[in-house]
Amino acid sequence: MQFLGHLINGLSLGSVYALIALGYTMVYGIAKMLNFAHGDIIMVGSYVVFFLFAKSGINPVLAVMAAMGVCLVLGVTIERVAYKPLRGASSLAVLITAIGVSYLLEQVAQLAWTANPKNFKSIVTIPPISLFDGQLIFSGETIVTVIACVLIMVVLIWFVNNTKAGHAMLAVSEDRGAAQLMGVNVNATISLTFAIGSALAAIAGALLCSSYPTLTPMTGAMPGIKAFVAAVFGGIGSIPGAFIGGILLGIIENLSKAYISTQLSDAIVFLVLIVVLLVKPTGLLGKKINVKV
């Protein structure tokens, strides 16, 4: 029963990772770049929700929607200002720029809101469900996070496969040059990807901080990196892969915290990444890409 409890906590954390990983995997699939700043967009979204909901008492749904708007604008701006001038440059240059953007967001947040942790008030008001005479408790946060994650994934899969913009995304991720020749607006498609990924980051941030209520400018950094691990685990570029990878990683992290060592749980998560990359570099659901001369 205790094991099931850890499993459920893992599921909750894993759903948050999955939400973040969806943003990572879409951007990586389409813009072919690792957006290091994704984790910090989560942090910004969490701060917006914190100030609107906990401080000003605005309806939580409205607060999250406002945060989605802020993150969307932020994500698209970052793409336009920092990443677009580097399109076509080496991946090393793009990666260093992304690290720079990530640091910039953290430092600006630290100057604006100080490094003191804020006590995030959970946006979830659903009461917990207890089973087996309270031996097994599903917290409201867990229920909402898992449902939100599944719902978003289903909507995203539908969007990518059934709309014109979604088809444009698939085309750009397959072959950017060919897509452009077929009349796809590559820049607009990449901007759209960043917009969707960043808006999802706001939801992920609100749910992450509802379960783990300490909010600092560094809140997003570690979950961001772990979500990337999840995206790689599931196969980068694949939406269901990000979901499965996120859930598995959350469960692995929680079980290793419970049964091995709290201090070493991060090390174990990263070990998973290394093992996956060595054994199956394309991840669980990823496609193999051949490098051509």
Place this chain on the structure above:
Amino acid sequence: MGTKRLGKYSKKYSEYISAFGVVIIFYIIVQIMAAAHVLTSSFAGQLIPVCAYAIMAVSLNLTVGILGELSLGHAGFMSVGAFSGVLVYTNFSAFMPAWAAMLCAIVTGAVTAGVFGILVGVPVLRLSGDYLAIVTLAFGEIIKNLLNAMYLGVDSAGVHISFKDAASMKLAPNGKTLINGALGITGIHKASTFTLGIVLLLITLIVILNLIHSRSGRAIMAIRDNEIAAQSIGIDLTKYKLMAFVTSAVFAGVAGVLYALNYSTLVATKFNYNTSIQVLVFVVLGGMGNITGSVIAAAVLTVLPEILRVMKDYRMLIYSIVLIIMMIFNQGPQMIAWRKRFISKIRENHSTGKEEH
């Protein structure tokens, strides 16, 4: 043909001269300042860190600038070197002269970091680009977490190690705790000197510049410029990638020993992701592939925050802006094209101006 060869050699020697020149001039200036008693204590306290960070920057430049792969776990190697070096120094200095213990510590730090470089490099270098960067980051975090949770002690029965807590080491009452988990190593004898730092920096420069200008160095740069083309002319990718990566790790270990023996306590969290990024900023600002630039950038960016209050408060903010702007201006395809147009325009004006005269 003859002049061409001469041109190549003079370029090589000018790189040596500029790198050594900068270090030696820096050393002389500091010595003069010390003799004239104008060396402030905050500046003097930064001298050894400057040397350590310069070694870090030069060694990371070998991976980032020459090999063309991004390593985000360079601080991990520094950490491994620091811990092993300090352990050797504190245990050896009891029965041998200080210089010999120091030598043993540096060699141990270098070898340990090198071994970790091989352990990390063999699996990691099969990957490339973004994956390699994220895996080196992961390794850096793993090393930090392991050292942070490690308890190491020694008693008459031998060495005890635990990753849980001090009690589970089962140390005899007369035993000595060497590494105390998150508290790290305490009571270190501060043995590093500025002169030692400069000597180590010069050794680093000699080895790395010689490597770059050797046959192996050209092979490494060929891999950077076009991996598939390099492979097709018979360059052993794994061998040369590993050579650059491990050399880089070895000197990070040396820098770690130098750095750690400058403070009385050593904790694993000192060598975190931020430290790796800080060294990356030195490399990027100094110019990727430019060894002298790394030394200068490391020195300026380590000393400047001590002198300028603004630099201290907004250090990381400035670093992040430096990273973004340097990358967009140096690597952006449109920026490169714009710069080329600008330069050719100036040349055109210059030449037409000459003709008129």
